[in-house]
Amino acid sequence: MSNINFGIDLGTTNSAIARYENGKITLYKNPVGFKDTLPSVVSFRKGRIQIGDKARELMLTQSDNVFASFKRKMGSDSTFTVPDWENPLTPVDLSSMVLKELVNFTQPEQPKAAVITIPASFDTIQTNATKKAGYLAGFDEVVLLQEPIAACLAYSNSQSLDLTEVQHWLVYDFGGGTFDVALVRIDHRELKVLDHKGNNFLGGVDLDNLLVEKIICPKIEQATGQTQLWRRMLSGEEADCKKLYFELLFKAEEAKKELSIKTQTAIELDIPFWDAFLDIDLSRVELESVLRDKFEESYQLTEGLLADNAMPFSAINRIILVGGTTYIPYIREQLGLRSGIPVDTHVDPTTAVVIGAAYYAGAKPMERKEVTAAPSTTPQNEPAVEIVFEPHSKDAEELIAVLIQSPFQGFYRLTRADGGFDTGVLRASSKITEFVPLLEKATNQFTLYLLDEHQNIVYQNTSIAITNGLYNIMGQPLPNDICLEVDEEAGKTFMERIFKKNDILPLKKTVYKTTSKNILKNSDEKLIINIVEGNAGGMIGSNLSIGYIEITGKNLPMDLIKGMDIELHFKISESRDLSVSVYIGALDLEINEVFNPHQRHVALDKVALEINAVIQEIEAEMNDSEDEENFTYLAQLKRIKDHLIVLHQEALEGAFDQSTDRKYQLDEMKRLTIQAYDDLVRHKHVLLEIEEYHRTREALESYLEVATPKQKEEFEKIIRNEKEVLQSNNKYMIRQKTKALDDLYDSIYMKQDQRFYNAFYYYRFLDENEYTDTHKFMKLVALGETAIERENIPELKAICYQLWDLLRVKPKSRDEWENFDGDLGLK
Template sequence: MRTKIDYGIDLGTTNSAIARIENGKPTIKKSDMMMDTMPSCITYNIKKDILIGQSALGKLKTDRTNALKHFRKEKSNTYIEFKRTIGNDSKFLSSNMGKEFSSEDLSAEVLMKLKSFITDEAVKSIVITVPAKFTMVQKDATVRAGKLAGFEHIELLQEPIAASMAYGLNSDYKDGMWLVYDFGGGTFDAALIKVEDGIMKVIDTEGDNWLGGKNLDEAIVDQIILPYMEKTFAINDIINDVDKKEILRDAVKFYAEECKIQMSFKDNHNILTDLGDLPFEDENGEEPYIDIDINQFIMENTFAPIFQKSIDICKDLLKRNNLKGPQLATLLLVGGPTYSPILRKMLKEQITDKINTSIDPMTSVATGAALFASTISVSEEVMEQSRDTTKLQLEIKHEATTVEEEEMVNIKILNEKTEGTIPDKVFADVVRGDKAWSSGKKQISGKATLVDIQLNMGASNTFEVILYDEQGNKLECQPNSFNILQGINPGQATLPYHIALEITDRIQGKDILTALKGLEKNQTLPATGVTKGLKTQKDIRPGMASDEIIIPFYQGDYYAEGTTAIHSTHINEIKINGEDLPSLLPAGSDVEITLKVDRSEQMTASIFFPYLNHTEQQTVEIIQGKSVSKEWLENEIIKAKKIAKRLQEENNSKEVGKIIGNINGIAEQLEHKGGGDSGKLEVQDNLLKELRALDKLDSETEWLKVEKELKDNFYDLDELLNRIKSNGDEGGLKMEAIDTHMEEFRVKIEQIIKEKSVIHAKELIEEIDRLDFNIRDILAGPQMDISLINNINSNFSSTNWKDSNKARTLLNQAIQSINSGNVSSLRPILIQILDVMDRDDAEKVTGKLTR
């Protein structure tokens, strides 16, 4: 019986693998084709058989080649790269099975196939790796796939962290900063890891879920193979037809992939097909073929722009952590494409020459996952299922990982879980797997016994527990072994994204992403985030289900905070209505939100209402992502272009020009890849990235305007005060207090300009203008308030109100006060009226901002 999970799976976009701990060491389990990895490909044949792996990939190649005969894309029953749409509501229709499958369904088939390679025991617990940039939605879908595959206990691990564990166990570098460069088949991840005495801590991660080996294959097709075929054969009708061109591209991708692999190990390669391998005729009746000599110079021109994208991500990761390449202790390569000599040369030139190739880039993730699995205890539910109570049941407690040479193990007999007679005296001998050390016999019982054990350095140490009775007869026990990983400690999981709220910011006048304090990117899990200072926008009446407070939660990347919330990943929202509350919750009431995130990124929210002294607790369920249409994307691209054009007119910077170029490239990408769900999701992700960048630039452009307004308003107020002092007409003003405010304003302005904070600048503008308004009001007397009330009333219908009903009620109160001669009560009412008025309109009415 295993007490630790011990099994790890690398569930890849193009290839997958499984590993387990055997005799203390991680071992890749061979596929049914005796390969270390298996293609993540599935086909359902006409007999309703399910083929997975190499045979399915062969069927895919046949299907794509046969499509050339009539240039008609038949509904396929073979699927690959479905990991790219996991967590989304995309469906894959199989005519042979007469049903649709989700990405989770197909991923579950791959997981079940990998599990079938284990023939000597049932596997109920598993560690599955995911890309560092996977969102909560995608991770939740991966867990669902694992459940569908029959796993009862599932732990997720980021791929670059798994790879670093595979490397770190035998590494001489037990201190320093590591950069994991993980270029997989469909995704790219970079992880910055700090190692101190073998204890690892993830400092920061970055990546691109749409950058990988697939992009290299497509580059060979589009830049080498298709241009050759256009030049050699008459295929203009095919090239100019989007659907036909896509069929041809799919058919020749296999030759591109083979070329990519060969050029990772050779200087030259010939892409060659026999006549008939491409079963169609060109416009002149000739049968096309491919015969292209490839060298490393051609490959470099083709691959360099793609690899550069990944290197730029690494540079940005280092820069935002105040690091440079030479400061790295090592750079770890993960993924098949990292065999490329072109990439390795670029990394040496631009990042560091300390490139490590001691681990197999193809299997390091699965190997590391198994090592990590050896540190995670199997769940109690799974443990109970596998107990053989006829054997002496033991509880063995110990550190799963350590950087020490010696550890203590706590052993006791579980009397209540053991059937039959337990000898009066039981002795345990703990023997290390290499037989070079044993503890000697120690008596154990229902009370804990401590055993000191010695570990081999830099290894996964397996220990056998052998029980004896008083006469020296061996006794069967369960568990009868345990494992301790010496030399490296993976530390705790961290958040790869900000966990954030969508909050309406009255200063900026838009809904922005605001990270919860304590749940920012790279926080160690489990973690707790707290947000205070929020206000309800309307009354919530008790018992009224229609009166709702909606609290949306999002995931945002490193640069997303402060940008428009809809440009980030929506996790879900919590709704609280009048039926949940004991009594009336007035508009403007305080709300405090506490969000707890556990190691598996499951979330529980507590919403506290101080006014009611009442707390609501809810689990934040993760919702599935939605597909988007090509038409919606086209409209969003048009909107993005308009925003970019406006910013270019306001601030013609190189960065705006770069974003405009990127948006134009995304529009082309939509035409090229917008037919399938995966392509549309890729376009959407890329577009949202540019929209976040536009948001940032918009804020920077806004800063120039806000800075001018801040200075102008302060100088206006300062000039007003100088006139008052020079005229000697202070009119009851407390000048000493006003001078103190002005000095405070000067200090704040200096700090705000240094930080370029738009939000703080606008808040200070409000303070300055409020003081300005109050000074003018004191000098003018009650007549000013009366004049403003009458002016607002006359222009009520043309004013933009946040709440017109509330505004009308307040105005009626003010007019009644004027008519009754009670003008002393006007000021509080006027402030409330201005508070429900649009900011621009309030400025027009008062000449100054008053809130």
């Protein structure tokens, strides 16, 4: 089995492909201009498809047939209409064409597997869309790698690091279409991504659009007398204006690049339909004026990442720059100035990701084995063998241990692929150990042979690979929490976390639930299993559904009764395929699903409705808080509300925009803003839940001295992970812990005499009109007072039950309050 070896950076504006071989990286050159990258642009002209530089040049003359920045729409339902093309094309289709063109650079080699990079903030749907593009491009196997990880591998492996202590790096990845910032821990042996934040709609493309809208358009309007040029260009209603938009976008990108090395530049425009020829001057100061807000967005995400991890800038050793946008001097200067951290530019920001992808691919074995004919000397029943070794090593030699688990008499031989090491033929035992020498900065490939008494090969393994002196990451972190939506009470649900953000993929877990309502056979009632991705403890609406199973009465062999047990098994692969297995033992019913959704719909009217709903919720929260003197909290709520009002207005007006990906930006900004509100409000509510938890625990501890040993053991079990739960920032987890303490309190209290004293005085001071027989009520009260004076508990108990019987409206017990019918049918 060989390693994948090929790494691909599938970028918004530029893409690249590289190969790992014997510790070295080969960047395949684009034949046009012999550059390291290929523009991620596709054009269609006279039945001919062009990809890369030639396609990009056509943006100036035939923009209707040219498509770029489609990575920003990965995972969406957006389509592109091509003249003389049978069906509309999707972002996945166009991305697959770019991937095919990159593969052509590797001729005569034809890689059948590749590591393809994705932004760390890509959700599951965007991830699956990227994977699908890889398969459409002809790859048999696609492994996805998060871009910050790739960048770290490039930096750590291309430099001679001599680390004697742990360091922390910040990967600041400002690409053409997306922004990610990642916190990385590295020592002399291991590299690990601790956490990340990002925005999938913040990149160099946004700066190009701002330069056109805020600087270039006003200058054209001033020179030509035209009005509302920006709006007219985006509406697509005027063919000339639409064509002009793409020309300006092309020239704005070129101007942005020039202004990264010069302080002044100019663009020439020939606009025949207005009889105008313009020479427009642009300055670096003007560019900086429009990019400040976008830089602030990126910096706030950076500060938020460090705050989430309780880490000051002073704890960071270096900032690693990734992405073409980081060439802009203003961004580099502001990063260094504000953070006080050295900004590392040792590796080209435009190729760091593809180089890191190749390093990762060089240590990643293919899962799909090549089918080869077995040697005629190989018997049908080969020995059962387990091989143990460290796949990454900083040492000059490494141990390989071979455990032969079935009876075997014969010999073994261990060789290194380059011929530099060979044990020769040695007598085998049930356990074989060999220290093998390693070539520096290379992947050392070894082959193990087992031979019978006649020295015929009976077993051969070529997949033993040990990489020396190079960093790698064994497993990638999960970008977001994965949760199960469950019923909390009638009409309300919450998200129970199944997998935690930054858990290392692949993952699997089994959880046990019960049904919260009856579902009769052949009825339309439903049991809903909804798996969502996002922030556990947050609002359901601010998260993304990635797996949905609906079981109706028509699917059931018999009635599903409330309280039945449900067993749920969850698995997530390294490339984020979600497998869910549902088993209902009482019905002997099993359902298995694999979810890899790769498309979602974004409608601006729905975005506007969702924003408006949260605005109303914020207003209610502010009204409830008016009596409080927490002015800082109210000011934060108002800022979020004001931002949502602006987004709401933009969503209502956004229907005219037929040219940009603004609707996806608005959807992303809506999600991030609602999360900010969610975090703010949740913090307040979490504090209230923590206070309630401590009150409940204090009340329970006062009863522990009369508790049974089993009850005391239950108390210790409940509080065992108390610190973790209270620090989780998840009000639902804390509430469940409080409920467990409350239930234990009740079980102890119900066995105490004191509860009858409390019950009697509760009934004693209710209004007489609450009872059906006032005379009998007064008589029972007198008898109760006498029983208390005599401390006659059996008599007092009987009186309490009689008082309860006299009540016109019986108070519900805790069990009755909690015995609700859930909407989902799962709790």
